[in-house]
Amino acid sequence: MADIAQALAAITGPRGVLTGTDVSTRPAGIWRSDTIAAKAIVRPRDTAEVAAVLRACNDAGQSVIAQGGLTGLVQSAISEPRDIMLSLERMNRVESVDLVNRTMTVQAGVPLQTVQETADDHGLLYPLDLGARGSCTVGGNISTNAGGNRVIRYGMTRDMVLGLEAVLADGTAVSSMNQMIKNNAGYDLKQLFIGSEGSLGIVTRAVLRLREKPRSQETMFVAVDSFDRLPELLKHMDARLGGALSAFEVLWSDFYRLVTTPPAKQKPPLPQQYPYYALIEAMGGDADNDAARAQAALAEAYESGLLADAVIAQNEAQRREMWAMRDDVEQCNRFPPLFIFDVGLPIPSMEAYVSDVNRLLDASFDTYRNFTFGHLGDGNLHFGICAGEDEESAREAVERAVYEPLKHIDGTISAEHGIGLEKKSYLLISRSPEEVALMRTLKQALDPKGILNPGKIFDRDSEAS
Amino acid sequence: MADIAQALAAITGPRGVLTGTDVSTRPAGIWRSDTIAAKAIVRPRDTAEVAAVLRACNDAGQSVIAQGGLTGLVQSAISEPRDIMLSLERMNRVESVDLVNRTMTVQAGVPLQTVQETADDHGLLYPLDLGARGSCTVGGNISTNAGGNRVIRYGMTRDMVLGLEAVLADGTAVSSMNQMIKNNAGYDLKQLFIGSEGSLGIVTRAVLRLREKPRSQETMFVAVDSFDRLPELLKHMDARLGGALSAFEVLWSDFYRLVTTPPAKQKPPLPQQYPYYALIEAMGGDADNDAARAQAALAEAYESGLLADAVIAQNEAQRREMWAMRDDVEQCNRFPPLFIFDVGLPIPSMEAYVSDVNRLLDASFDTYRNFTFGHLGDGNLHFGICAGEDEESAREAVERAVYEPLKHIDGTISAEHGIGLEKKSYLLISRSPEEVALMRTLKQALDPKGILNPGKIFDRDSEAS
Numbered sequence: 001m002a003d004i005a006q007a008l009a010a011i012t013g014p015r016g017v018l019t020g021t022d023v024s025t026r027p028a029g030i031w032r033s034d035t036i037a038a039k040a041i042v043r044p045r046d047t048a049e050v051a052a053v054l055r056a057c058n059d060a061g062q063s064v065i066a067q068g069g070l071t072g073l074v075q076s077a078i079s080e081p082r083d084i085m086l087s088l089e090r091m092n093r094v095e096s097v098d099l100v101n102r103t104m105t106v107q108a109g110v111p112l113q114t115v116q117e118t119a120d121d122h123g124l125l126y127p128l129d130l131g132a133r134g135s136c137t138v139g140g141n142i143s144t145n146a147g148g149n150r151v152i153r154y155g156m157t158r159d160m161v162l163g164l165e166a167v168l169a170d171g172t173a174v175s176s177m178n179q180m181i182k183n184n185a186g187y188d189l190k191q192l193f194i195g196s197e198g199s200l201g202i203v204t205r206a207v208l209r210l211r212e213k214p215r216s217q218e219t220m221f222v223a224v225d226s227f228d229r230l231p232e233l234l235k236h237m238d239a240r241l242g243g244a245l246s247a248f249e250v251l252w253s254d255f256y257r258l259v260t261t262p263p264a265k266q267k268p269p270l271p272q273q274y275p276y277y278a279l280i281e282a283m284g285g286d287a288d289n290d291a292a293r294a295q296a297a298l299a300e301a302y303e304s305g306l307l308a309d310a311v312i313a314q315n316e317a318q319r320r321e322m323w324a325m326r327d328d329v330e331q332c333n334r335f336p337p338l339f340i341f342d343v344g345l346p347i348p349s350m351e352a353y354v355s356d357v358n359r360l361l362d363a364s365f366d367t368y369r370n371f372t373f374g375h376l377g378d379g380n381l382h383f384g385i386c387a388g389e390d391e392e393s394a395r396e397a398v399e400r401a402v403y404e405p406l407k408h409i410d411g412t413i414s415a416e417h418g419i420g421l422e423k424k425s426y427l428l429i430s431r432s433p434e435e436v437a438l439m440r441t442l443k444q445a446l447d448p449k450g451i452l453n454p455g456k457i458f459d460r461d462s463e464a465s
Numbered sequence: 466m467a468d469i470a471q472a473l474a475a476i477t478g479p480r481g482v483l484t485g486t487d488v489s490t491r492p493a494g495i496w497r498s499d500t501i502a503a504k505a506i507v508r509p510r511d512t513a514e515v516a517a518v519l520r521a522c523n524d525a526g527q528s529v530i531a532q533g534g535l536t537g538l539v540q541s542a543i544s545e546p547r548d549i550m551l552s553l554e555r556m557n558r559v560e561s562v563d564l565v566n567r568t569m570t571v572q573a574g575v576p577l578q579t580v581q582e583t584a585d586d587h588g589l590l591y592p593l594d595l596g597a598r599g600s601c602t603v604g605g606n607i608s609t610n611a612g613g614n615r616v617i618r619y620g621m622t623r624d625m626v627l628g629l630e631a632v633l634a635d636g637t638a639v640s641s642m643n644q645m646i647k648n649n650a651g652y653d654l655k656q657l658f659i660g661s662e663g664s665l666g667i668v669t670r671a672v673l674r675l676r677e678k679p680r681s682q683e684t685m686f687v688a689v690d691s692f693d694r695l696p697e698l699l700k701h702m703d704a705r706l707g708g709a710l711s712a713f714e715v716l717w718s719d720f721y722r723l724v725t726t727p728p729a730k731q732k733p734p735l736p737q738q739y740p741y742y743a744l745i746e747a748m749g750g751d752a753d754n755d756a757a758r759a760q761a762a763l764a765e766a767y768e769s770g771l772l773a774d775a776v777i778a779q780n781e782a783q784r785r786e787m788w789a790m791r792d793d794v795e796q797c798n799r800f801p802p803l804f805i806f807d808v809g810l811p812i813p814s815m816e817a818y819v820s821d822v823n824r825l826l827d828a829s830f831d832t833y834r835n836f837t838f839g840h841l842g843d844g845n846l847h848f849g850i851c852a853g854e855d856e857e858s859a860r861e862a863v864e865r866a867v868y869e870p871l872k873h874i875d876g877t878i879s880a881e882h883g884i885g886l887e888k889k890s891y892l893l894i895s896r897s898p899e900e901v902a903l904m905r906t907l908k909q910a911l912d913p914k915g916i917l918n919p920g921k922i923f924d925r926d927s928e929a930s
Contacts, residue, residue, distance in 0.1 A: 100696045100813045101844070145649050153708065156647060159624065174899045180809040180844035182621060182880040184610050184660055185888075185895040186922050187904045191656035195649055212704035231565045239677035242750025243618065243708030285707025286758055293751055344645040348565045379566070379645035415647040423650075430650040434639045438911075439652045445910035446903075457651050 004062050004084065005040040011052040016043050016090070023085070028078060029070045030135050038065070041085040047165060047173050047204040050086070054202065054451075055171030057084060063454050066198035068140025069111065071132035073340065076144065076197045076420030076456055086202060088139050094118050095205070102210045103162060103179050108139025108203045115208065124210040127154035131327060139203045145195030147416035152238075152377040153246035153283065154211065156416070158194045162209050166193045166201035169447035179207050192446070197418055199453045200446045214246075214283035216290035219313040220298060221322050223274035224306070227351040230276055233306045234377050237280055240297040244290070245377075247281035249326050252354070252372035255384070259328040266325040270309050278376070279326050332371050332384030337391040339398045341383040343406060344415030347376065353405055354381070360401035361387055365394070380415035403429050419457045427458060469527050469549065470505040476517040481508050481555070488550070493543060494535045495600050503530070506550040512630060512638050512669040515551070519667065519916075520636030522549060528919050531663040533605025534576065536597035538805065541609065541662045541885030541921055551667060553604050559583050560670070567675045568627060568644050573604025573668045580673065589675040592619035596792060604668045610660030612881035617703075617842040618711040618748065619676065621881070623659045627674050631658045631666035634912035644672050657911070662883050664918045665911045679711075679748035681755035684778040685763060686787050688739035689771070692816040695741055698771045699842050702745055705762040709755070710842075712746035714791050717819070717837035720849070724793040731790040735774050743841070744791050797836050797849030802856040804863045806848040808871060809880030812841065818870055819846070825866035826852055830859070845880035868894050884922045892923055 009017040018041040026036045044050045057064050065079045067087045079085050088109030095105040099122055106115060112126075113133040119126040128141060130148040140146070142164065146157045154160065163178035176189050193201050224230055230250060238245045251259075256277050260268035270277065284290035294312065301307050313319040332338050345353055354372060361368045368387035374380050383402060388394025403413050403426045412430045413423050427436060436458055443450070443460065450460050474482040483491075483506040491501045509515045522529050530544045532552045544550050553574030560570040564587055571580060577591075578598040584591040593606060595613040605611070607629065611622045619625065628643035641654050658666050689695055695715060703710045716724075721742050725733035735742065749755035759777065766772050778784040797803050810818055819837060826833040833852035839845050848867060853859025868878050868891045877895045878888050892901060901923055908915070908925065915925050 098813065101811045147647055151647060172899055174903055175897060176900055179811045179875060180877060182612055182616060182809050182843045182845045183877040184881050184883050185877045185879045186884055186892060187661050187907060188656065189900055189903055191653065196652050212700060215704065235677060239680065240750045285705045344647050346566045346644045348563065378647045380647045410644060412645060412648040412650045414650045416649050418649050419651055427651060432640060434637055435641055435654055438639055438654055441910050442652060445906050
């Protein structure tokens with residue numbers, strides 16, 4: 001054990017390697033109560049050091065887990081005592097902002113919020129946004145292909161990364177720091193490293209695409225009488241707002257009541273009697289006229305029977321309250337044990353699927369709560385399910401109730417959180433044996449010794465120890 | 466030779482395999498004067514037949530070139546007498562349209578125009594559009610990651626494909642027919658097959674993302690006094706139009722004069738004295754008010770000195786004329802030999818780069834013409850260069866003049882057309898040895914015998930024969 005830590009310290013200097021209580025006192029994740037178990041945490045300062053570290057580890061058959069802000073939800077950056085943790089925390093610089101090209105070049109360890117604020121300081125927008133913005137890093141966003149609330153307008157992280165640099169398991173640095181929206185010169189290698197959870201390479205730098213900063217923001221909250229009107233309303237608003245629609249978040253009534261009833265802080269902006277609610281946001285370029293446009297779009301929806309009631313945020317405070325309500329998932333913790341899910345499925349299957357899940361929960365548990373909400377426009381639903389006596393005994397029945405009905409409707413067990421350790425035993429619900437075999441082929445080709453984040457996403461026959 | 470054709474006919478039936486003059490009378494490409502050279506053209510009817518064909522070819526070490534509409538510009542679907550051509554022409558069905566999920570499921574051989582028209586018939590939009598729409602196929606669009614004129618708004622083909630099915634070299638069909646905007650369940654395998662020019666697998670089916678059909682379309686043509694105002698104007702229009710900007714095409718003065726002076730058909734919509742012109746288009750959702758918004762945006766640009774003159778299309782006929790002018794690249798053919806390029810580079814380097822190219826052309830040729838135009842918003846420039854006495858003797862000097870200055874500004878030798886055979890000797894200008902090595906690693910892992918489109922994009926050590 002001492003050997004590899006010493007070898008790494010020779011690369012990074014002694015301050016670059018943490019061992020002993022410097023490791024065991026660090027939390028294993030910002031939502032977790034346990035601490036990191038690892039031989040050492042190595043903290044390289046640049047790509048060359050990452051390359052040298054991986055070369056040494058690969059030569060030694062030493063497993064390496066890359067670590068960003070540790071905000072993931074699927075145990076993808078969890079290590080064991082035999083692992084080396086590689087933290088990008090000392091590679092946290094914004095290298096440059098190009099105002100003409102509308103790009104930002106960053107090191108992987110920079111926090112998302114720093115990127116957002118730097119873009120904003122330059123009159124531009126980095127559209128990715130999620131609750132963990134202050135802790136999560138660009139490298140983590142990339143390796144998990146993070147989504148968030150604005151996917152319907154701006155896409156996922158994959159759509160915001162123009163170029164990146166990654167170090168392969170054998171220490172080869174592959175720099176694909178493309179700055180253009182278009183580049184068809186051979187294979188688009190960056191795609192390998194986006195969303196593969198640090199298992200095919202470690203992202204060290206990236207070129208991010210920036211957007212023009214919106215000049216208007218209209219936030220609307222509506223009540224809807226039946227599920228089938230939701231996708232109709234989505235289509236209407238999407239078409240009517242002509243490219244400005246940036247969020248379409250749906251709240252099922254149970255979730256709405258939870259987050260608008262004390263002890264939850266927010267008051268209900270609309271009466272609690274409706275079965276569905278949607279938080280709709282548009283980001284436009286015409287500060288003078290966009291509010292009227294949003295109002296007209298809502299009025300048309302009301303006239304054609306698509307919505308039952310509606311309110312528009314009149315100021316920033318009201319906008320924040322609407323989002324605080326949507327984001328107050330923490331309320332679900334009042335009924336432990338709590339299981340959070342992140343599934344995706346075709347919209348036409350959604351209503352029947354939620355019924356199926358609830359039917360299966362009902363069959364397994366005397367009582368349960370299923371707080372349902374999600375990014376309907378992206379086909380992405382979240383459940384906060386409270387069922388059973390304790391987490392351990394309830395977990396399998398809850399997971400089966402959520403995942404198994406996805407199989408015959410071509411749904412996904414992970415829309416945005418990833419697989420990690422938490423979901424890997426269910427991967428075959430969403431992916432075919434041929435797909436998993438092809439994933440293994442890629443893993444074997446890029447990381448033949450299996451040192452990078454071994455055992456995450458899928459099992460390999462032989463893992464590094 | 467007869468053996469493999471017979472083996473394939475046993476799979477597809479005799480009508481599925483063309484040989485002899487049925488092969489040698491077919492054009493090798495819609496822009497080419499030569500005809501196809503191949504042992505046979507095999508035309509499977511479904512994925513199972515594609516799989517069986519590839520299995521047989523892989524067992525025999527038989528090279529296979531996939532063929533769509535043969536509209537490519539870089540010799541990526543060119544075959545030799547030893548090759549088998551695999552045409553998707555009998556897999557040309559739209560399988561389904563989902564109006565709620567806003568997706569279309571198609572076979573790879575369906576022409577782009579059929580997809581566009583089918584979407585339109587259902588009140589939706591498939592945003593990919595290029596001149597070859599009537600001939601090119603979805604499979605070809607995917608395997609080349611086709612771009613076109615609306616990338617700034619809707620992205621490239623990569624951004625429009627939610628799922629796909631591909632057959633690997635060994636005949637394994639990998640079905641990743643995802644229908645959701647978000648799916649992070651393991652590696653995003655479809656990325657392997659998008660833009661890899663049929664060298665990693667053959668795409669057989671796809672799920673395409675459809676968009677709401679625009680309800681307004683504003684087409685503007687403006688004159689600009691200096692290059693540095695172009696990206697400022699782009700930023701202004703992009704921000705002001707709030708997500709509706711769908712095209713920002715720049716015409717250098719030489720190109721503008723060429724396409725607006727007889728014998729070219731179009732008249733100049735603005736005087737010919739300016740150095741730069743831009744064709745700007747917005748597609749919005751508010752038929753009543755979007756024209757006023759576009760006019761206001763242009764007026765603001767004029768007041769702040771970003772543009773020297775402007776005209777807005779008042780009707781569909783004027784819009785078509787503006788686009789016909791931009792698309793009349795054929796005029797370059799009046800000064801043969803003609804060399805067409807498709808490069809990409811960061812916008813801040815663009816003005817100096819064009820000067821560099823012209824300086825190098827000037828040093829090599831007594832006279833030359835460089836008609837320059839492109840998708841400035843995407844960093845993508847096209848050149849129609851007329852230089853030298855004949856194609857063969859002039860080609861290398863012209864190519865070097867265009868490609869070599871790209872190296873130190875991180876440009877790409879192919880923004881949207883791909884590499885194929887035509888550009889592969891210049892690949893190292895845009896990609897590092899480490900990147901090409903990683904491409905080879907992927908090729909070796911997915912196609913160990915090298916039967917799929919051998920010799921395209923990059924050389925392998927040992928190719929199938």
